Amino acid sequence: MAEAKEKDPLFSPKNRKLLSEPLVLNNPITVQVLGICSALAITVKLEPSVVMAISVIAIMGIANLIISIIRKLIPPRIRIIVMLTVISSLVVLTDQILEAFLYDVSKQLSVFVGLIITNCIIMGRLEAFASNNKPWPSFLDGIGNAFGYAWILVVVGFFRELLGSGEIYGYPLMEKLGMYQIGYVDNGLMILPPAALFIVGIIIWVHRGKNEELVDIS
Amino acid sequence: MKALRNYVDKIKPHFEKGGRFEKLHSTFDAFETFLFVPNKVTRRGSHIRDAIDMKRTMSVVVLAMIPALLFGVWNVGYQHYNALGEIPHFWDIVAYGLMKVLPIIVVSYVTGLAIEFAFAQVRGHEVNEGFLVSGMLIPLVLPPDIPLWMVAAATAFAVILGKEVFGGTGMNILNPALTARAFLFFAYPAHFSGDQVWIAGKADTYSGATPLANAASGEMEAIPDFWDMFFGFIPGSIGETSTLAIMLGAAVLLATGVGSARIMFTALLGGYLMGLLFNLWGANEYMMIPAHQHLVMGGFAFGVVYMATDPVTATQTNKGKIIYGFLIGLLAMLIRVFNPAYPEGIMLAILFMNVMAPLIDYYVVRANVKYRLKRAQAQTT
Numbered sequence: 001m002a003e004a005k006e007k008d009p010l011f012s013p014k015n016r017k018l019l020s021e022p023l024v025l026n027n028p029i030t031v032q033v034l035g036i037c038s039a040l041a042i043t044v045k046l047e048p049s050v051v052m053a054i055s056v057i058a059i060m061g062i063a064n065l066i067i068s069i070i071r072k073l074i075p076p077r078i079r080i081i082v083m084l085t086v087i088s089s090l091v092v093l094t095d096q097i098l099e100a101f102l103y104d105v106s107k108q109l110s111v112f113v114g115l116i117i118t119n120c121i122i123m124g125r126l127e128a129f130a131s132n133n134k135p136w137p138s139f140l141d142g143i144g145n146a147f148g149y150a151w152i153l154v155v156v157g158f159f160r161e162l163l164g165s166g167e168i169y170g171y172p173l174m175e176k177l178g179m180y181q182i183g184y185v186d187n188g189l190m191i192l193p194p195a196a197l198f199i200v201g202i203i204i205w206v207h208r209g210k211n212e213e214l215v216d217i218s
Numbered sequence: 219m220k221a222l223r224n225y226v227d228k229i230k231p232h233f234e235k236g237g238r239f240e241k242l243h244s245t246f247d248a249f250e251t252f253l254f255v256p257n258k259v260t261r262r263g264s265h266i267r268d269a270i271d272m273k274r275t276m277s278v279v280v281l282a283m284i285p286a287l288l289f290g291v292w293n294v295g296y297q298h299y300n301a302l303g304e305i306p307h308f309w310d311i312v313a314y315g316l317m318k319v320l321p322i323i324v325v326s327y328v329t330g331l332a333i334e335f336a337f338a339q340v341r342g343h344e345v346n347e348g349f350l351v352s353g354m355l356i357p358l359v360l361p362p363d364i365p366l367w368m369v370a371a372a373t374a375f376a377v378i379l380g381k382e383v384f385g386g387t388g389m390n391i392l393n394p395a396l397t398a399r400a401f402l403f404f405a406y407p408a409h410f411s412g413d414q415v416w417i418a419g420k421a422d423t424y425s426g427a428t429p430l431a432n433a434a435s436g437e438m439e440a441i442p443d444f445w446d447m448f449f450g451f452i453p454g455s456i457g458e459t460s461t462l463a464i465m466l467g468a469a470v471l472l473a474t475g476v477g478s479a480r481i482m483f484t485a486l487l488g489g490y491l492m493g494l495l496f497n498l499w500g501a502n503e504y505m506m507i508p509a510h511q512h513l514v515m516g517g518f519a520f521g522v523v524y525m526a527t528d529p530v531t532a533t534q535t536n537k538g539k540i541i542y543g544f545l546i547g548l549l550a551m552l553i554r555v556f557n558p559a560y561p562e563g564i565m566l567a568i569l570f571m572n573v574m575a576p577l578i579d580y581y582v583v584r585a586n587v588k589y590r591l592k593r594a595q596a597q598t599t
Binding site for chain 2: 122189
């Protein structure tokens with residue numbers, strides 16, 4: 001068996017790359033442009049963004065792990081269904097946990113927790129990576145991609161909440177600073193979904209400006 | 219003049235390659251060409267000799283906006299005193315108008331040009347003249363009482379996200395001035411719609427609704443007389459009220475060939491025909507507003523003359539311009555009458571058609587290719 005011979009240390013450079021690459025150079029949102037719908041829908045405030053980010057990290061890590069473990073048992077022709085079943089079970093589980101412990105946030109996220117099932121990042125990583133790699137690298141890949149997704153979500157949520165509602169994580173910062181008294185007004189555009197596109201667009205712009213190899217000259 | 223030229227020549231070496239202020243080259247260049255006609259000539263390749271360059275084109279557009287601006291200044295003052303129920307001396311009216319309008323213009327220009335210069339510096343190209351027009355258009359489409367920081371925010375948004383991300387003047391998809399207005403419209407609706415914002419320093423008891431707002435809320439008897447709206451004695455954005463002043467500007471644009479006559483006239487036609495269609499339909503009171511009255515209400519004339527004709531964001535082909543203009547007029551009326559949330563449709567109509575313009579051009583070109591191919595085949599067989 002060729003596979004048994006490879007004994008990489010847990011955090012070999014190759015494995016570390018699996019974790020770090022999706023954060024910047026191969027970010028699921030800004031470079032692969034996946035999972036945009038949820039980035040638009042739930043980033044009005046920081047709290048739901050953070051909860052969503054954590055949920056996706058958990059689901060993606062575990063889903064990648066499970067699929068990778070059973071990858072040799074899955075008949076190729078029905079692999080998508082199997083993956084969906086795994087993801088759905090995890091999503092339903094997450095949804096129940098949120099409803100039990102974070103009811104308000106779960107209300108805000110409403111249908112979007114359920115829609116994690118359709119998040120293209122998860123399906124994409126399962127199909128592209130977990131279904132033909134060993135469990136540990138798959139797990140790292142899942143976590144890495146989910147973190148890449150998560151930090152964008154949190155950044156977008158931060159700016160949309162700050163500019164759109166004048167709050168940070170529910171704390172009325174602008175009001176405490178007395179900004180409203182000097183004529184500051186919250187930006188209503190930031191509450192509308194297109195604002196997330198603007199912010200993601202700006203992130204992409206800065207991102208490509210910093211990393212020349214991402215610039216697509218064609 | 220001579221002294222200035224000498225001075226410019228004296229400091230010029232510092233800004234050339236290897237000079238002390240090499241990095242500020244584009245800033246220097248902008249001021250030099252602003253002061254003097256540049257002595258650079260094209261040395262190779264074919265080129266067209268013409269007295270008019272981009273700077274002069276932009277100057278013509280700014281010139282064409284002067285009537286609307288002057289009337290706007292007066293009208294801001296007039297509406298203010300009219301709301302208070304007293305009509306003072308002419309110069310008091312103008313003074314009040316200037317006090318309101320000048321700061322907006324200054325803020326718009328300073329913010330926009332600062333960003334424009336900064337980008338030119340970083341990217342190492344010449345400062346483009348496009349903002350000379352946008353900087354004047356932005357104040358003209360704003361309500362007179364708008365807080366100045368909002369003007370700055372909108373200008374920054376329009377210049378950065380509307381223009382610079384696409385590569386600067388000439389590369390933008392959307393009209394920057396309308397981008398600024400749309401930004402404010404969606405971001406600060408309380409300062410940008412309703413009947414409280416269109417008259418500066420309005421008395422509380424006076425209704426400050428624009429004719430369009432009257433129409434949208436069904437108060438048909440409150441709509442001013444056609445001629446009042448034509449001459450512009452109505453509340454509204456600073457530059458948009460007087461159709462007459464805008465027609466003067468249109469005359470300048472048409473006479474110099476800077477604005478496209480195809481777009482202007484087809485947009486008018488589109489608006490008028492849609493108005494007639496509504497009259498025939500007549501399902502509610504709003505649809506019964508005479509078609510010619512639609513053309514002088516709100517910002518329709520202003521948008522058609524100064525914004526739809528923006529050569530960068532409009533269609534490039536002649537047939538495309540006709541389709542583009544017609545659809546702008548038609549959509550503007552459609553949005554006005556059918557969507558009470560957006561009393562003025564021309565802004566969204568133009569932005570929408572800006573996005574569609576490349577598509578129209580594409581199909582016009584394709585159709586032409588097909589047509590000529592057919593003709594060529596017919597000849598050979």
